[in-house]
Amino acid sequence: MLNFTMPKKLRAVATMARELGESLFRPISRKYDRAEHSYPVELDMLRAMIAGMDDGGQGVGAGGIARKPGEAARDGAQDEEAPAVRNGRNMASVLNVEALSWGDLGLLLTIPGQGLGNAALAAVATPEQRARFKGKWAAMAITEPEAGSDSAAIRTTARRDGDSWVLNGEKIFVTCGERADLIVVWATLDRDRGRAAIKSFVVEQGTPGFRVARLEHKLGIRASDTATLVFEDCRIPRENILGSEEIDVRKGFGGVMQTFDNTRPVVAAMALGVSRAALELARELLAREGVRADYTRGRWDASALEGELYRLEAELEASRLLTLKAAWMADNGRPNSREASMAKAKAGRTATEIALRCVELCGSLGYSERRLLEKWARDAKILDIFEGTQQIQLLIIARSLLHKSSRELR
Amino acid sequence: MSRSPLGALFRALNKISESELAERYGVRELTQQVVYWGTRAGARVTAEAGARARSRFRDLKGRVEELTGAETLTRAEGGGGLFDLTLTEEQSMMRETLLRFAREALRPRAHEADAGGVDEEEEKEFLARVAELGLNLIGVPEGLGGAGEQRSPVSTVLMAEDLAQGDMGLALAALAPCGFINLLSEFGSQLQRRRYLPPLCGEAFVPVSVALAEPRARFDPRFLETRARPEGGGYRLEGVKCMVPLATRAEAYVVFAQLAGQGPRAFLVDAQSPQLERRAERHMGLGAAELGRLELRGVTVGPDALLGAPDGAGYEHERAVDLARLGACALAVGTCQAALDYVIQYCNDRVAFGEPISHKQAVAFTIADIAVELEGMRLMTYQAASHAERGRPFHREAFLAWTQCAEKSMQIGSHGVQLLGGHGYTTEHPVERWYRQLRAIPMLEGALVV
Helix, strand or coil, rough: EECCCCCHHHHHHHHHHHHHHHHHHHHHHHHHHHHHCCCCCCHHHHHHHHHHHHCCCCCCCCCCCCCCCCCCHHHHCCCCCCCCCCCHHHHHHHHHHHHHHHCHHHHHCCCCCCCCHHHHHHHHCCCHHHHCCCCCCCCEEECCECCCHHHCCCCEEEEEEECCEEEEEEEEEECCCCCCCCCEEEEEHHHHHHHHHHEEEEEECCCCCEEEEECCCCCCHHHHHHEEEEEEEEEEHHHHEECCCCCCCCCCCCHHHHHHHHHHHHHHHHHHHHHHHHHHHHHHHHHHCCCCCCCCCCCCCCCCHHHHHHCCCCCHHHHHHHHHHHHHHHHHHCCCCHHHHHHHHHHHHHHHHHHHHHHHHHHHHHHHHCHHHHHHHHHHHHHHHCCCHHHHHHHHHHHHCCCCCCCCCC | CCHHHHHHHHHHHHHHCCCCHHHHHHHHHHHHHHHHHHHHHHCCCCCCCCCCCCCCCCCCCCCCCCCCCHCCCCCCCCCCCCECCCCHHHHHHHHHHHHHHHHHHHHHHHCCCCCCCCCHHHHHHHHHHHHCCHHHHCCCHHHCCCECCCCCCCHHHHHHHHCCCCHHHHHHHHHHHHHHHHHHHHHHCCHHHHHHHHHHHHHCCCCCCEEECCCCCCCCCCCCEEEEECCCCEEEEEEEEEECCCCCCCEEEEEEEEEEECEEEEEEEECCCCCEEEEECCCCCCCHHHHHHEHHHHHEEEEHHCCCCCCCCCCCCCHHHHHHHHHHHHHHHHHHHHHHHHHHHHHHHHECCCCHHHHHHHHHHHHHHHHHHHHHHHHHHHHHHHHCCCCCCHHHHHHHHHHHHHHHHHHHHHHHHHCHHHHCCCCCCCCHHHHHCCCCHHHHHHCCCC
């Protein structure tokens, strides 16, 4: 039965995350926007705290989302006759990440132990690997200078040599690439065999043959490091491959790409947080100028400013519900590939629109560094790019709607 | 599995739908079967057609008793529970039935109906089929002849969405009585409900409607120019209403008017009133809804015509307007879904430059955008309706849903025509009709109260 209220448990999660964002992130937000490339030491105390929350089943941060197909629907039963509904980890992650991103997106992205690599490990690691890498912070290295959205075109290679894999290649735009303990690296076993030959490997920081070549200077999310990594005959243990060694053409790329169904709603949640931050502050600043936005005037009687606030809030609400839907589907074991992309596409573009517009609505206050509006407008843009650009999301959605293969609709 | 009569009705209907019977006899017989099964489920009373003199709505003065439990709808309790996007079993079954009806009974006659080219006999036959479907029963409790148990804005939203997939104009005509019923369920007295609801659950289609909009550029439902003032123990109404569905056909209306010293209120007005002039009016779209004007030239009504107490207790104008805006949202969602389905099919079939045009990103991305915005509209509409159903505050949610649906549905209407190019501009395809219909969403507040 349709119900759009959050259960108490999830409301508590969101409230706590918002308090964290307010008391921990906001005060140092500007500091690390300016001090790009310096590690926010204030986050160290978060690490232990989050580990505790994770054990309690509440995912936090970019890597907190995971699908556990076999998990019993304990907390789901609404009544005896209806099929059990779950509000689980994916929804908790979305609410968490939204609230923390409301605090600061750059800082959220560099919370220790919460990298995208952790999401991959949570999704596909064996119990042995899980034990071995427990408590480690894992980044994800996919993009290369010559392969961005077209991740099937990567050139980094992994060659078997006895009990080792030997990695060669270059990765760029690796979030937390310098700070993480582990890097999950996408590499191909055989460049002639296409997507099915692409596997992911765990490389530990400090492994010979692996180095951080440079850190990017970016438009926004400057608190988060974005690294170029180089692998030159980098030798790792054979048991560091994630998933099977076999090249299974039938299974192909799907397994690797499935991670995105779980992570895209989380990125959408980041977009919700940034959007909400900007809209809240813009409302507050405009209220001081007498702009009321209390949903009483008909749209045609509202001032242009008030009407614009309603329009932006409606866009945010649409994004929020699409994101919750994608996470709810993941929690309930429903295939959500299309919905995850819809959430990401809508929330990503909406965040950019809202943040940029709010700068404009607040005039010089919006553009000045005395406030965070201009920072959010810079931060927001990444949300329409990483974890699949707007265009890639639209491709995925369109292929699904039109029943087209990636060969037909390119 | 629920044991409500309505559930039984739809379960039974579903069985029939799957059977060969439905194949052999088509929709008309299908709906007749609904009536049969509805009767068996105890969900129907016989029509009171024979009992009416001037109006089929009998004067019950002096016969007011407390409504029994069976004569009132229950209200869902507050929030609680888990976030959930699944429909109930009954809602899913109803959806299946109505989508079929939309496809087989609405879409084929949409073009003609829109252009006003349907003769009166055909129109009556269509409305009779609508009545056989029993849409009104859901909003009327068993004790008054219906099959409803709980007051459910969500149910009306779903019905509007599904029927609008066939045609928005016809859906509006078919559902106008539901809007009337819902207003009575929200704010009506025992007497008003006893008087008006049972005749709406009979076998014939009884046209009744709701009149909120007024013909001026800056219309705001909070400040009405239609005036009501107390006179002779009752009220006297002056003003002009527009965009009223089934305007010249309806036998009774809920008319919103500014009550002197109070603010906007709702009045029951019977069509027989000699001071009431009714005029059909043609619009950019929605011809099938038979929109028109009501001119109230000193219409006098009794004290029983006012919804809620004279002092305003029991009536909430904001709630009425919000529920009405959600009706427009639901019609938008259904119509946009029809457009999405249509352009997917068309763009996959249409070949240019040696391949289907859906292989071009400019086309494919537009279609993806339609799907994204439509899903947002749908979830926002469901959210507001669900909050309303659970007795939670929903004004903000309804306002935002309406804002979003007004803007996005117009864009989707435009995309629909664009994707078909020159073909979309002709009346050979329905996209030009949806383009015209979807422009009406922000103006339709008041036409369908969920």
